Amino acid sequence: MEYDDTEKDLNIRYSFMLDRTAKNTFAKLDYLLKSGMHLQRDFPKPVSLYAFLDKHYISLQAYYDDFFEMVLKKEGEEWNTYFYIDFHEGSRGKIPTDNQYRWYLKSEYILIGLIFFKIYKLDGNIELSKISDFINLLYQEYDELLNKMQRVVSSIESDADSDMNEEKLRNLVYKAFTEFEQLGWIERDSNESDYFTYQPSFERLRRIYYPQIETIDEIIKRKEHD
Amino acid sequence: MKEIDLYSEAKPRYYQLIPNKEDGLIILALYQKYQKQEFTEDQIIQIINKVLSDLGGSQREENNRNNTIILRLQEFFLWRDRKRKVYGFKNYGEEFCQKVFKRLSESYHPAKIERLFKHLLDTLRISLEKNPPELLIWMDDHFNIRSNELALQIEILDQQVSESVDDFRFQIKQPQANILEAIDTISAGLDQIKQHVHELTTGFQITYDIDDILQHMLKKPESFDFLESINHVLQYNQNVRNHLDQVSVRIDKIKPRIREFIFEFNQRKLDRNTDKFLHYLLDNASYIRQENQPKRLVFPVEIESVAIRVPESIPRFYILTERDFVRKAPLPSPVRSIDVEQTNNAIAKNKEKLEIKKKIQFWTKKALDQIDHEGKLEFSPFFFSILSHEENNLNIAVKIAQRLVKHCNSWQYKITIDQNEYHNPNYLNLSLWNMTIQKKT
Numbered sequence: 001m002e003y004d005d006t007e008k009d010l011n012i013r014y015s016f017m018l019d020r021t022a023k024n025t026f027a028k029l030d031y032l033l034k035s036g037m038h039l040q041r042d043f044p045k046p047v048s049l050y051a052f053l054d055k056h057y058i059s060l061q062a063y064y065d066d067f068f069e070m071v072l073k074k075e076g077e078e079w080n081t082y083f084y085i086d087f088h089e090g091s092r093g094k095i096p097t098d099n100q101y102r103w104y105l106k107s108e109y110i111l112i113g114l115i116f117f118k119i120y121k122l123d124g125n126i127e128l129s130k131i132s133d134f135i136n137l138l139y140q141e142y143d144e145l146l147n148k149m150q151r152v153v154s155s156i157e158s159d160a161d162s163d164m165n166e167e168k169l170r171n172l173v174y175k176a177f178t179e180f181e182q183l184g185w186i187e188r189d190s191n192e193s194d195y196f197t198y199q200p201s202f203e204r205l206r207r208i209y210y211p212q213i214e215t216i217d218e219i220i221k222r223k224e225h226d
Numbered sequence: 227m228k229e230i231d232l233y234s235e236a237k238p239r240y241y242q243l244i245p246n247k248e249d250g251l252i253i254l255a256l257y258q259k260y261q262k263q264e265f266t267e268d269q270i271i272q273i274i275n276k277v278l279s280d281l282g283g284s285q286r287e288e289n290n291r292n293n294t295i296i297l298r299l300q301e302f303f304l305w306r307d308r309k310r311k312v313y314g315f316k317n318y319g320e321e322f323c324q325k326v327f328k329r330l331s332e333s334y335h336p337a338k339i340e341r342l343f344k345h346l347l348d349t350l351r352i353s354l355e356k357n358p359p360e361l362l363i364w365m366d367d368h369f370n371i372r373s374n375e376l377a378l379q380i381e382i383l384d385q386q387v388s389e390s391v392d393d394f395r396f397q398i399k400q401p402q403a404n405i406l407e408a409i410d411t412i413s414a415g416l417d418q419i420k421q422h423v424h425e426l427t428t429g430f431q432i433t434y435d436i437d438d439i440l441q442h443m444l445k446k447p448e449s450f451d452f453l454e455s456i457n458h459v460l461q462y463n464q465n466v467r468n469h470l471d472q473v474s475v476r477i478d479k480i481k482p483r484i485r486e487f488i489f490e491f492n493q494r495k496l497d498r499n500t501d502k503f504l505h506y507l508l509d510n511a512s513y514i515r516q517e518n519q520p521k522r523l524v525f526p527v528e529i530e531s532v533a534i535r536v537p538e539s540i541p542r543f544y545i546l547t548e549r550d551f552v553r554k555a556p557l558p559s560p561v562r563s564i565d566v567e568q569t570n571n572a573i574a575k576n577k578e579k580l581e582i583k584k585k586i587q588f589w590t591k592k593a594l595d596q597i598d599h600e601g602k603l604e605f606s607p608f609f610f611s612i613l614s615h616e617e618n619n620l621n622i623a624v625k626i627a628q629r630l631v632k633h634c635n636s637w638q639y640k641i642t643i644d645q646n647e648y649h650n651p652n653y654l655n656l657s658l659w660n661m662t663i664q665k666k667t
Contacts, residue, residue, distance in 0.1 A: 031540070034540050035535065035540050036534045036535040079482075087533045087534060087535060087536050088532055088533045088534070103533065103534055103535040103536070104531040104532060104533055104534065105531070105532040105533075105534050106523070107511060107522075107523040107524060107525055107531070108523055110507070110525075110532060111504075111507060111508060111511065114500070114503075114504045114507065115504065117500070118500065118501060118504055122497045122500060122501065123395065123398075123399065124394055124395040124398045124399070125395065126391065126394075126480060126483040126484060127391060127476075127479070127480060127483075129479070144505075145504075145505075145508070148505070148508035148509065149508060151508075152508065152511055152523065183534060198483065205532075206500055208532050209503060209529070210496075212503060212528065212529055213496065213499045213500055213503045214496070214499065216499045216502045216503045216506060217499075217502075219506065219528060220502070220506060223506075223510070223526070
């Protein structure tokens with residue numbers, strides 16, 4: 001966007017700074033966004049963070065773009081709206097960084113996330129609210145996914161297959177959910193960490209792979225020809 | 227009721243008494259079609275085939291299979307008129323079907339609930355007016371009978387919620403599902419249940435009145451005998467109210483989750499592809515090991531990893547507390563005082579010790595000189611001469627003896643001791659062995 005450096009124009013471009021609530025809100029919001037957190041109406045609290053983002057989205061976006069070359073994004077609709085800084089595509093950035101030092105979501109966690117997304121969202125298990133219930137459901141109703149995931153898990157850390165697999169998978173799921181919470185994809189009950197609440201931004205995991213998901217038939221075909 | 231061991235009586239006949247899924251459904255299908263009418267074996271077989279094909283069973287060995295089922299059902303559920311070759315329901319079978327029918331068709335009756343509770347309250351009041359109060363009779367005649375029925379009403383609501391959710395899950399899995407419609411249906415259904423919960427809650431208000439009466443009784447000493455019964459009723463009331471609350475909370479939790487589906491109703495293809503994508507990842511994930519790093523799970527090349535953070539972008543804060551900046555106050559220096567008397571005492575004691583030390587050195591030297599000059603020393607008389615010179619201080623004499631023995635315990639000297647005691651007339655309470663120290667030449 002073209003703009004002049006006149007005070008008036010700057011006041012419009014970075015109008016969030018003039019908001020009375022900015023003093024209390026911005027520092028925390030900035031920290032969370034830069035830590036990779038996704039923010040939506042219900043999580044993280046306080047709700048003033050979301051309200052501030054929602055109100056000043058345009059000027060905040062300009063701010064992050066102008067000073068950090070980071071992309072502040074808004075996805076989802078109405079109740080499901082969520083905000084985040086896209087480190088995935090926004091690869092340029094003014095923060096000096098080497099590509100190999102980016103923090104990537106572990107592939108194991110991606111798999112667990114997608115399995116969870118399928119069971120919760122695609123299959124409509126909307127009453128799921130405990131991690132242990134998710135694991136139980138996986139064991140009871142999703143033989144194929146479970147077997148494939150166990151094959152993956154069994155080769156983590158050691159090559160030997162053992163009775164420990166079940167425990168390993170369980171641990172891995174809990175670790176993955178801890179990461180998901182830091183990303184704001186789920187909220188965990190602070191008293192009983194087994195309980196969680198699904199957040200709209202969980203969709204982000206799938207959104208990252210939209211290009212591949214939309215062309216999955218071709219990808220599989222190509223693989224078969226290899 | 228005749229006393230029998232229900233467990234062991236039922237065990238050998240379990241499947242005749244309590245049908246397995248196939249048998250049970252066949253019985254229910256038969257009842258639905260014929261109820262109290264009679265029916266033929268062919269008609270039973272028709273039903274069996276219909277039920278089993280619906281359940282997805284195999285069609286082989288039909289005769290044998292059908293025969294087994296029919297024989298099994300005759301045990302308790304069906305009777306057979308041999309002459310006329312017709313079948314009908316036995317009493318047990320009819321009751322079984324009616325019970326299922328009643329349970330499934332039963333719906334909540336808030337007005338009835340209110341009436342039941344009102345009745346309980348009234349009867350409770352009447353029985354307490356009597357003397358002695360008839361609380362136990364009230365529990366037997368009224369409370370115990372009604373309590374199951376009341377609990378059932380809540381169970382029905384809870385089950386209706388489960389059914390709505392199951393139905394929703396089923397609907398959205400259909401390939402041609404109209405998600406919006408499914409959401410509307412479940413939302414309306416849940417609203418309805420919620421309304422019922424609300425009505426029941428009103429009906430259950432009377433339980434508080436009952437609680438009041440009973441709690442009042444608890445305070446009276448003459449109700450002591452009823453303590454257990456009163457607690458039982460109070461506990462029951464508490465439980466039904468909690469249970470009802472839980473149904474309501476459950477609905478409140480489901481509703482916002484359903485809303486999340488609204489904007490994705492045209493994503494069916496995306497959802498199916500997502501499923502394929504997930505399996506593709508699972509099938510093609512593999513491990514690599516790079517220069518001394520731990521093994522890492524990776525996806526095929528066309529699937530990039532997900533960058534979620536750039537560590538440098540996260541401001542790092544080192545938290546210094548106020549305390550870290552505060553200059554530390556200097557420690558107060560300890561005030562020392564001099565106790566003159568104690569110091570003088572100490573000096574005097576030390577002087578005395580020095581004197582003794584000097585004397586010991588003097589006498590030891592004298593003894594050694596004598597040994598050197600004369601070749602030998604009769605130590606025992608020497609010992610007593612020390613005593614007499616040193617104001618009978620035994621301590622000095624003994625220390626000198628130690629010194630000498632220690633000093634002369636070498637190849638240059640020879641110490642001889644004979645065990646005759648040496649006495650000195652001035653010291654009658656002391657005696658020494660005769661000890662002689664000689665210098666070897």
